[in-house]
Amino acid sequence: MGIFDALVGRRSVKGPASRERLFALSTAYVTLETEQNITSAGIAGIVFQPLATSDFTATVKDMEEVVKATAGEMGATVESKDDSYGFRWLIVRDQSSVEDLVVSINGVSTALEDGGYGERLLCAVFAFKDSAGAQIDFIYNYKRGSWYPFVPAGGAQQRSTERELQLKAQIGGELPIEPELERWFPLWGIPF
Amino acid sequence: MLLTMFLLGLVYVVLIGALIASGAGGVTIAIVAVALFGFQLFASDKLAMATLGARTVTPQEAPELHAIVERLCIQADLPKPRVAIMDHNMPNAFATGRSQKSATICATTGLLRMLEPAELEGVIGHELTHVINRDVMVMTIASFFAMVSAVIIRFGFWFGLFGGMGGGRGGRGGRDEEEAVIVIILVSVIVYAISFVLLRALSRYREFAADRGSAILTGRPSALASALIKISGAIERIPSNDLRSAEGMSAFFIVPARAKKSMMNIFADHPPLDQRLAALARLEAQLQGTAK
Numbered sequence: 233m234g235i236f237d238a239l240v241g242r243r244s245v246k247g248p249a250s251r252e253r254l255f256a257l258s259t260a261y262v263t264l265e266t267e268q269n270i271t272s273a274g275i276a277g278i279v280f281q282p283l284a285t286s287d288f289t290a291t292v293k294d295m296e297e298v299v300k301a302t303a304g305e306m307g308a309t310v311e312s313k314d315d316s317y318g319f320r321w322l323i324v325r326d327q328s329s330v331e332d333l334v335v336s337i338n339g340v341s342t343a344l345e346d347g348g349y350g351e352r353l354l355c356a357v358f359a360f361k362d363s364a365g366a367q368i369d370f371i372y373n374y375k376r377g378s379w380y381p382f383v384p385a386g387g388a389q390q391r392s393t394e395r396e397l398q399l400k401a402q403i404g405g406e407l408p409i410e411p412e413l414e415r416w417f418p419l420w421g422i423p424f
Numbered sequence: 425m426l427l428t429m430f431l432l433g434l435v436y437v438v439l440i441g442a443l444i445a446s447g448a449g450g451v452t453i454a455i456v457a458v459a460l461f462g463f464q465l466f467a468s469d470k471l472a473m474a475t476l477g478a479r480t481v482t483p484q485e486a487p488e489l490h491a492i493v494e495r496l497c498i499q500a501d502l503p504k505p506r507v508a509i510m511d512h513n514m515p516n517a518f519a520t521g522r523s524q525k526s527a528t529i530c531a532t533t534g535l536l537r538m539l540e541p542a543e544l545e546g547v548i549g550h551e552l553t554h555v556i557n558r559d560v561m562v563m564t565i566a567s568f569f570a571m572v573s574a575v576i577i578r579f580g581f582w583f584g585l586f587g588g589m590g591g592g593r594g595g596r597g598g599r600d601e602e603e604a605v606i607v608i609i610l611v612s613v614i615v616y617a618i619s620f621v622l623l624r625a626l627s628r629y630r631e632f633a634a635d636r637g638s639a640i641l642t643g644r645p646s647a648l649a650s651a652l653i654k655i656s657g658a659i660e661r662i663p664s665n666d667l668r669s670a671e672g673m674s675a676f677f678i679v680p681a682r683a684k685k686s687m688m689n690i691f692a693d694h695p696p697l698d699q700r701l702a703a704l705a706r707l708e709a710q711l712q713g714t715a716k
Contacts, residue, residue, distance in 0.1 A: 245499065285711055319541050414504055417497060
């Protein structure tokens with residue numbers, strides 16, 4: 233934001249970063265599986281802010297139809313859910329491969345961007361499990377085009393920062409990890 | 425807006441010119457003013473938080489408030505500010521901190537009780553926009569000059585009193601000095617009066633900007649409008665002796681903590697509710713694609 237914008241207080245919401253950064257996961261997960269024994273849970277979700285306008289509703293409806301059709305061909309299921317904060321989730325379940333999950337999620341964000349609503353995209357979440365069965369989420373921040381691990385610990389609003397920092401060291405070479413730790417925003421109540 | 429800022433700058437140029445011309449008490453005034461400015465910039469947020477009895481809360485203590493702030497921060501591409509809660513029945517919220525990294529967002533318990541999640545999101549979006557727009561910094565710098573003149577007024581009165589006493593006793597008090605002091609006082613008073621009005625105009629403008637920013641950030645202008653209606657309705661019903669303690673912070677509150685509406689529009693630091701609602705209605709019409 234420029235000095236002039238700061239002075240007059242005018243700004244717009246930032247749109248999504250380059251798509252290639254999302255696709256970094258489709259190669260990085262191989263390292264996770266082979267070296268760290270962290271496997272995909274076969275679920276991914278994308279969260280965005282729904283607008284209560286007819287144009288947006290139509291864009292989302294068309295997008296859902298396309299994503300459901302293409303996901304169906306790959307043997308995946310798509311589900312739409314609203315969370316308690318008023319955000320919309322599209323949840324893709326696909327046990328076969330992480331690549332297909334990434335493609336499905338990218339289909340959602342591309343459709344919203346093409347409809348002119350790219351700035352409403354928040355995050356994509358890919359669920360993984362470690363060898364002990366503990367949940368590990370990799371969150372992709374659309375605004376910044378960066379990834380960060382999110383490991384919920386037992387108890388309300390508790391996260392295992394130690395495990396997250398370990399994961400950063402393990403996968404940081406292959407995933408563009410968010411450098412500023414204060415932007416590793418947790419997502420509580422992920423509906424899957 | 426630009427005209428307002430231009431006029432504000434003009435006033436300070438005139439002030440500095442007048443100060444240089446008179447050349448009285450320059451060094452002392454400068455040191456005091458700079459020290460006060462530094463204090464205002466670096467400590468006023470902590471002071472304000474302490475006076476108002478606000479305390480920062482962890483995600484465990486206020487999970488919903490934290491979650492709303494976090495999601496809006498992702499949307500706004502902003503580092504997460506500290507989140508504080510003030511134990512007060514008056515529904516209100518404010519943002520402090522000189523930079524985006526040192527910012528604190530504070531909501532009262534009354535606000536959390538009164539608003540629906542979408543409305544609370546609108547209010548938090550408004551406060552986050554203050555952080556994004558660096559409004560605390562802008563208002564501090566803008567009010568710095570008004571403060572300088574206020575300091576000079578005090579110095580001026582003090583020196584004036586001194587000069588008058590000396591003149592009465594010794595009978596050789598410099599008439600030129602006295603006149604210079606009177607000129608400084610007069611100039612300072614005029615500068616202060618003008619900058620006061622302009623500062624209020626600047627503050628009102630930035631409130632509109634924060635409403636607009638919140639509407640863009642959340643995509644729900646009408647939720648913020650609904651929150652403003654609820655908040656202002658409740659503020660007018662609450663007794664005024666509670667409000668007095670919060671009066672000094674009103675520039676940063678989402679709705680000013682003031683019981684009476686008798687203040688003239690030009691002196692108000694927040695725009696009137698109906699103008700804010702009209703601006704939000706225009707944004708909603710733009711969003712719905714029905715704007716004319």
